[in-house]
Amino acid sequence: MKATAHEERAAVRRARLRISVITCAVMTLLITVVGGVAHTVMTHAQNDQVWRELRYGAARGDLSSPPVCTWLYASGAIPLANSPAGFPVRADMDQVRRTHEPVERTVRRDNTVYLVRTQVRASGDVVQAVFDMRFQLADRRYLRSALGVAGLVGLIVAAVTGAVLGRRAVAPLAEALTRQRRFVADASHELRTPITQVYTRAQVLSRQAAAEDLPARHREGLARLVGSVGRLGRVLDDLLLSASFSADPERRSERRPVELVAVARSVVAEESDRTRDGSLTIVVNGPPHPLYVEGIESALRRAVGELLGNAIGHTPVGGRIEVFLARVRGAVELTVVDTGPGFDPAEAERLFERFHRGAGGGRYGLGLALLREVVTDHGGTVAATGHPGRGARFTIRLPECASAATPVSAGRP
Structure with a gap:
């Protein structure tokens, strides 16, 4: 089945659009996967580092001078002036006193996240270490923002790249369709004159056959010939009209x-x-x-x-x-x-x-x-x-x- 000129142009546009969309989707997926992996790796690395520092602080840290963003609580020790509200977690300290097993938990409070570890030191004191994750969370937000900007820029670049690739990739198809239409128009135009001559000659012969009283089978054969050539001429006219619309759709x-x-x-x-x-x-x-x-x-x-x-x-x-x-x-x-x-x-x-x-x-x-x-x-x-x-x-x-x-x-x- 041969498509019409309108359908061919629509097919070319769809092919270009499909290539652009696929290119955008692939590049967007690639940026998303890379960004997701980077965010996951960063999150795990930060958590592992914080928990290591927190465990060391709970086991050996100086109660009066803990590391930055860390607070240490113990019985009889005076909390620092900048200690966050709500700490220590008394329930965890009571549980560790009973079981002598360390307890770790995550507490969300005051728009931030605290990592809490409570354990018994070698001296027998129950110590609770609290770490404020606000700086790590800020780093993660900055990373997500950067990934979002990179994704947007990548999407724009992908759209431009897809449009260029689509045009270049579909150009041979569009050219082939144009050549096909031109061939149909040229062939139809070149055949039109001889077919018109054959049709006219067949009509003359048919009239002569009727006038000279030729056998019926000859007259019927000439009549069929006239009809067949006439139908062929109409098909050529159709092809010429279709090709003319395709060659100059505006007109x-x-x-x-x-x-x-x-x-x-x-x-x-x-x-x-x-x-x-x-x-x-x-x-x-x-x-x-x-x-x-x-x-x-x-x-x-x-x-x-x-x-x-x-x-x-x-x-x-x-x-x-x-x-x-x-x-x-x-x-x-x-x-x-x-x-x-x-x-x-x-x-x-x-x-x-x-x-x-x-x-x-x-x-x-x-x-x-x-x-x-x-x-x-x-x-x-x-x-x-x-x-x-x-x-x-x-x-x-x-x-x-x-x-x-x-x-x-x-x-x-």
Whole structure:
């Protein structure tokens, strides 16, 4: 299946975005892991060092001159003037007196953390050592802040790097898609003239065969040849139109207000040869006032013609096709409803895939895919609804625009 130009551009954008996101995620994860390891190592190192100093102070420290951030308490000793409130922990000292086993605990108080060890010294005195962790906690906060800043800077660098990598990595894909479109356009353009000549010659031969009363099998063969070459020409026209939208998606200079009601009536009139025998009934239901949309008239005519041709091709003899046009919330809607076999609602989106074959064997060719590409290029949407045995409904929705002083006519250029 070949993607439309809009889908190809969207795929390229998604690929670039995916590469950028993956690059950002990898670098962010790397910074987070490194920062987490650094914070964990620092925390364990600080805790181990503090507990070693605390145990040494509890066992041998000078009660009157303990190390910085450490306080020593013992029976009969006078606490230092700057001792934190709430210490010593009397319960731990009483427990150590009874059991002669050291007790360690962590106390959170006054917006800081204290490590407390209570033990019996060799002299038989029960001593409690208290260490204030506020400076270690401050170091950890500084580290987390630094890691946060580093993470933010890393994320910005990762985003820029991802964007550059995404553009460079996807550039070959975008170039390949551009070359593919250019090849389709060039090949279609080069084939168009000889196929037109073959089609014209086949028509002449078919008319001569009918005039000279050739055998029926020869006339039928020439008629099939004319039909096959005509279908091939229409496929080339579709490819050329699709390639033109891809090669120059803006094409703003060619866009004019197009009166869609007149276009629809004109297309229905052109299809009258296929329904002249009364096998099908086609009705156009439009408002009495004009409905204008901005766009390229030839492309919009092709889109409406594709919807109508699709309905004619899938509607049995004696069926009815209705074309509705209306203004709906600032947009113009064109709906084609038929009484054909319909389709499974689950296939609604797949109908717009190129050369999709329905569950009942019906083939939708290139036209509906091109139809969606044309409508999307004009800023509109197209949707299909249907049920088996209950017909199908296709709706084009295009932005409405104001009429120009000399709007584009509905006639074929």
